[in-house]
Amino acid sequence: MTFTSKSTVTQVRYLDEDGNVVQPLPAWADDLDKLIEFYKNMVLVRTYDKKAIALQRTGQMGTYPSHLGAEAVGIGVGSAMAVDDVYVPYYRDMPTMMMRGATMTHNLLYWGGSERGSYFNRPDGQLSEDFPICVPIATQCTHATGVAGAFKLRGEKRVAVTAIGDGGTSKGDFLEALNCAGAWQLPCVFVINNNQWAISVPRAIQCGAPTLAQKAVGAGIPGVQVDGNDIVAVYDVMQKALERARSGKGATLVEAVSYRLSDHTTADDATRYRGSDEVNAAWKREPVKRLRQYLHNQGVWNEDKEVAWQNECNQKVQAAVDEYLALGKEPPESMFDYHFESLSEPLAGQREEMIAKAMRMQGGHNG
């Protein structure tokens, strides 16, 4: 007996590197205000990224993973999701999280070493059900299947979306989650931010398959590759995957091909393992310039607007930094206060011990 399975992966793209249209745009893209909004958010998170690195360099924040080059993936995914969907992020996901309600201040708090960064609301003011940033690789994918399983069980028209880097797709948890989502037809979308580098290991060494999207074949779900530097394509592919999940047709794997223009984190130096030619070439394909060029071509964006928006971004970022710095530190005993639903007696004793220690260390002042 022979079983034949054919899979073809074609990259979806609407705008080329210079912002020219390569195929008719989807109807929703006639709304140029929407595209301007995408652009503004991409510039905002890029401005934020630069500032966050500066804060780390000046000792005002801990190790930070830059999302430079991934703006179209993050803003595209975050903009396509419904407010009551659930997002299960990985660590390089600030842009998506911002679109989902976690502010720049929250991101600063998280990388600045405070758990308050993971306590945030949705854009509509409700307490968010989105997951916190996930640092262990790929474990978040199985959480998304669990969330999607709960949606399916309760008959809710909601979708769980998770993201992962190209390196993470080598991990068992990613494959286990994908497999389960296929077997159970879960309302789940997996987004691979394929930025070509897992710290120092290039995509070619990560996996022998020509595309990461085709990992979906083994799970029995559609796999789509999209130009991750083209936000029109990212948003469009995400919309379709979300709609498919919402209508009960199951999961989709989306591979967004981008490039990590930055170091892995502020603790990394990418010049040790990759050449400048490659990085320079990647800068020619980057997402922000591409959309700006398209908006210029449409006559809805110009240098004056650009300067004005960049100034506004600088102000917004500075306001977030000011808020972060003004918030100060969380009381040290908070490490006990959220541990269990209620404090056990032995823990209550340790909490008192720790407060006494903190008072001692602070010269008699707690907080």
Place this chain on the structure above:
Amino acid sequence: MAKVCLIEAVNMALHHEMARDENVVCLGEDIGTNGGVFRATVGLKDKFGFKRVMDTPLAEGLIGGLSVGMASQGLRPVAEFQFQGFIFPAMEQIICQAARMRSRTRGRLTLPLVYRAPFGGFIHAPEHHSESVEALFAHVPGLRVVIPSSPARAYGLLLAAIRSNDPVMFFEPKRIYRTVKHEVEDNGVALPLDVAFILKPGTDITLVSWGASVNETLIAAEKLADEGISAEVIDLATIKPLDIDTILKSVRKTGRLCIVHEAAKSFGVGAEIAAQVSEQALWELKAPIGRVTGYDVTMPYYQNEKYYQIHPEDILLGVKKVMEQSA
């Protein structure tokens, strides 16, 4: 009132809680039609349907993470690992995710989940089916570790574990799954977590144990009584958080302590109990603390497992050594 064995009590508790709360779901390998390899989940799928009784793909890491995702949505997943020895692929999920979620989100996301696993040795099982590694989990902040020692304890503690809003590791001593039958009323009454139970009062020495070893400890206590030694027997039940107060109160009365556990000796739960008693009641002890435990070796295959196992005689010898060393 029905007489049931431990595994039947687990099944009874699952039936009760799934009927009481529609948020309770069960998941694991072979738990649906097959009712689990030990039949803990038998009948659940017929009664509650495959949507709430889920056969998962064969992937323990997935089971760990699925439970996290489901619990984050207010479901109360009760996940079965077929054996404690198979739980290691899920350790990252349990330690890095389940145990930390409430704390890292400042209470925004909480995980009311239970991870169940049969554990312990001496049923002539193959390799990796006999481990007793409760100390690994007890060491992780954010997890409760609960081990029943009898059918009644299994029923009441499992109800409590499922109703807990924090993650619980629920380890079932499979050696006594079917060997002991007790009358257990299916009344939905949970036993308290975080509390140790005094099974037999005594005045000369305190014996602390948990899980299957409680049975040998009780046998030893009876034999000691024949020899004029009055032993107080404590079933720890919740390993973490540790009910040190009950132990201290007993030790202050008897002046002597012997800890009995199946797990390897070093760096284990027994060591923790000994350390806490030393910290808080050293000068009230009449003798050094004794431990009767498994060895610090890989659990042998079944031809030699009886030499690893703790028998009542071993406990008698351990207790007598403590008695002889008394000041």
